[in-house]
Amino acid sequence: xxxxxxxxxxxxxxxxxxxxxxxxxxxxxxxxxxxxxxxxxxxxxxxxxxxxxxxxxxxxxxxxxxxxxxxxxxxxxxxxxxxxxxxxxxxxxxxxxxxxxxxxxxxxxxxxxxxxxxxxxxxxxxxxxxxxxxxxxxxxxxxxxxxxxxxxxxxxxxxxxxxxxxxxxxxxxxxxxxxxxxxxxxxxxxxxxxxxxxxxxxxxxxxxxxxxxxxxxxxxxxxxxxxxxxxxxxxxxxxxxxxxxxxx
Numbered sequence: 001x002x003x004x005x006x007x008x009x010x011x012x013x014x015x016x017x018x019x020x021x022x023x024x025x026x027x028x029x030x031x032x033x034x035x036x037x038x039x040x041x042x043x044x045x046x047x048x049x050x051x052x053x054x055x056x057x058x059x060x061x062x063x064x065x066x067x068x069x070x071x072x073x074x075x076x077x078x079x080x081x082x083x084x085x086x087x088x089x090x091x092x093x094x095x096x097x098x099x100x101x102x103x104x105x106x107x108x109x110x111x112x113x114x115x116x117x118x119x120x121x122x123x124x125x126x127x128x129x130x131x132x133x134x135x136x137x138x139x140x141x142x143x144x145x146x147x148x149x150x151x152x153x154x155x156x157x158x159x160x161x162x163x164x165x166x167x168x169x170x171x172x173x174x175x176x177x178x179x180x181x182x183x184x185x186x187x188x189x190x191x192x193x194x195x196x197x198x199x200x201x202x203x204x205x206x207x208x209x210x211x212x213x214x215x216x217x218x219x220x221x222x223x224x225x226x227x228x229x230x231x232x233x234x235x236x237x238x239x240x241x242x243x244x245x246x247x248x
Contacts, residue, residue, distance in 0.1 A: 071231040092231040110237040112137040132214035135222020143237040151198030162220035166194035170202035171212035
């Protein structure tokens with residue numbers, strides 16, 4: 001035991017003398033260790049923060065436990081050549097496809113559909129470019145966990161009758177109805193006057209693209225406004241895994 005203590009004591013003394021004799025080298029070594037450890041911590045924190053950001057933003061767009069079937073799926077803009085290639089290769093997703101998923105997806109809590117296009121909107125001399133016009137089934141509010149801050153979302157009866165109603169994004173309200181309640185007012189889209197029945201809560205942006213420059217209309221109304229030869233996106237929301245296991 002005494003020999004062991006003596007060994008470590010002598011080793012410590014030799015190390016201390018070396019540090020004192022070579023102060024600059026010891027200082028630079030210490031700085032290197034600090035920088036190395038700090039770099040590892042910084043990279044880990046950055047990856048964790050980016051992961052949290054992506055999950056938060058994606059969940060704001062798609063919700064959770066959610067899948068989507070679309071004719072074209074991509075991140076970022078497509079080149080004209082790539083778009084033409086996909087347009088020729090990929091078949092349109094139709095109402096029949098939506099009804100098949102609705103009838104056969106046993107693990108789905110909800111199945112909905114939507115169609116999209118973009119337009120420039122003009123009102124009272126103000127103009128908003130590239131507004132997303134989305135035709136939806138009424139249950140898309142549950143599938144994508146939409147947060148309606150004022151008014152309500154589209155009702156099933158309004159989808160069945162093709163009612164001319166609209167739910168607007170926060171950017172629409174800020175641009176065309178500043179400092180006023182837009183509920184009950186009219187917004188003209190593609191020449192059609194639509195009654196505003198709800199407004200979605202502000203979602204911010206994702207990778208520089210606004211998540212608030214859009215409107216929702218009943219998918220049947222969308223077909224009346226733009227024709228019925230569009231490709232659908234079929235959306236599904238799965239049962240909660242724990243509740244599914246409990247049901248089994």
